[in-house]
Amino acid sequence: MQIVKYPAKKDWSEILKRPEFDISSLHQKVNDILINIKKHGDKALFEYCSLFDKVELKNLKVSDDEINEAEKYVSDELKNAIEEAKKNIEIFHKSQIFESKKIETTQGVVCWQKAVAIEKVGLYVPGGTAPLFSTVLMLAIPAKIAGCKEIVLCSPPNKEGKIHPAILYAAKIAGVNKIFKAGGAQAIAAMAYGTESVPKVYKIFGPGNQYVTAAKQLLSLRDVAIDMPAGPSEVQVIADDTANAAFVAADLLSQAEHGVDSQAILTTTSDRLISEVITEIEKQLERLPRKEMTAKSLLNSKLILLKNEDEIIEITNEYAPEHLIIETNNYMQIANRIVNAGSVFLGHYTPESAGDYASGTNHTLPTNGYAKAYSGVNLDSFIKKITFQEITEQGIRNLGRTIEVMAENEQLDAHKNAVTLRKG
Structure with a gap:
């Protein structure tokens, strides 16, 4: 570790630099993977699994039998710990549930918001150097509380073609609907585009290596929402x-x-x-x-x-x-x-x-x-808010001239006319 004593303020930005790696060819490599998944779907996923995970899979989807079998390999002590963590994560995230209030901004003009769950979300859980079953809880629990209808999880298989038992157990108790054996940028692409096996989702969550991060960022430009940039x-x-x-x-x-x-x-x-x-x-x-x-x-x-x-x-x-x-x-x-x-x-x-x-x-x-500029993942990450407004006949008379004046000055006469006709 480097010891830095009494640095001048002008040097802080240099001192605080994060580790940097050569990513000059990264985006091109990732983009090639994204295109391949978009074109060839499951076929490309099987090929990447063979190439990167060194295993030949027959099925991408984890079966109910595999999930039940995995549970046998999770110790009672770990099950109890996962369930205790689940309870605390649920308590904290339930406290974030949005309460809608109707507000009368002007007499006869009422506005409010409605919180609606994102219907389909994708969760990515890395394999890598450690089985991050805790990440399953952190993502699936708020998704479930929010009311997401479809919660899809991707995680890379090991050389035996299996996902770590603790990841499967955590996914089961947290309410994940479908689990797939897929890792890296190709898993992110599969959830963004959809394949024969993997459903297309509307927003993708979860950490990963630089390939996963690059895939999320590239896909977020036009194809899918993501939780946040991450490194x-x-x-x-x-x-x-x-x-x-x-x-x-x-x-x-x-x-x-x-x-x-x-x-x-x-x-x-x-x-x-x-x-x-x-x-x-x-x-x-x-x-x-x-x-x-x-x-x-x-x-x-x-x-x-x-x-x-x-x-x-x-x-x-x-x-x-x-x-x-x-x-x-x-x-x-x-x-x-x-x-x-x-x-x-x-x-x-x-x-x-x-x-x-x-x-x-x-x-x-x-x-x-x-x-x-960004918050961490929370209940709102899995929710979108729709605004509503209701204006009475008296309300449009009260607010109408204000709208007309603003529309006139923006030279949008049809906007003005939509109010004028209602004022009578």
């Missing part, structure tokens, strides 16, 4: 002298183990804490099974010593982290000044892992600085 995962920790160095180190490492392109940042005014955190990282890293990959990720990570709390808050709002952990004595005061972050974890006993799994908040969050 490698990241965390920032704000800590002071009251912080436990072991906790801070564990928080940084828990993010770094996601992948070699993840980033972990510590911002503090305590030089002593930086030294203690480095010692703890070295100690804890040795015990991690994913030690090698985590160590590579730490090359992207930084420990930044700043002059005061104001600088910490300013640099945080500039970085706009996906995850922000505040391990300070006055964490609530700092939190109240944060305007750019995906999800915030407060105090010494609130690890980011809690939000990843079971506290109830959603872990599908904006990365790469997009927290400046």
Whole structure:
């Protein structure tokens, strides 16, 4: 990890750069995959599964028998944990249900909104280096609460042609309708265009590698809505002298183990804490099974010593982290000044892992600085709002002249006439 002490403000943007990778040929490769899926459907999916997943599939759809069989391979302890997490995620997301109110803006003019679920949604759950069954819960549960009629899930199969049992179990209890063995950009394309097996959806959710991200972004230009732009995962920790160095180190490492392109940042005014955190990282890293990959990720990570709390808050709002952990004595005061972050974890006993799994908040969050403009996934992500208005005869008389004047000045006479005729 790189230690940066008292950087000048002019250097912050350079210091806060995310890991960069050569993507010069990425969009062309992904676009070729999208075109192939659009033209050849299931046939292309089977071919990509053979090429990338190294398995020859007979069927793309996961059968009920496979789902029931998978359940046998999930321990009771893990089932209980998944069900406890499901309960908390449901409680939090149900609290977000929209309540419509009719508003009379002018006498005789009533307006309101109606929340309607997106009918068909697609969820992508990566296989990769870890089976992210928690992502199934984070996406399928709010989709179910919202009332989405069709919830489609794609996840890459292993070399035996199976999806991890915990992913299938989580999908079953969270209410997923259909599950398909497909990964990467080709899975995103299948849900966007529809194939003989995979239904076409209206919006696609879920994380993935750079190919998945590129596919989502390209398809969102004309074919399907997506949850948000997303990239490698990241965390920032704000800590002071009251912080436990072991906790801070564990928080940084828990993010770094996601992948070699993840980033972990510590911002503090305590030089002593930086030294203690480095010692703890070295100690804890040795015990991690994913030690090698985590160590590579730490090359992207930084420990930044700043002059005061104001600088910490300013640099945080500039970085706009996906995850922000505040391990300070006055964490609530700092939190109240944060305007750019995906999800915030407060105090010494609130690890980011809690939000990843079971506290109830959603872990599908904006990365790469997009927290400046995007929210994380929530119930509204699966809903569209339709506006309604009802105007009485008296109402059109009250509001009519205002509309006529505005239409006249925009030189839209038919707009004006639609009001004038009603006024009588």
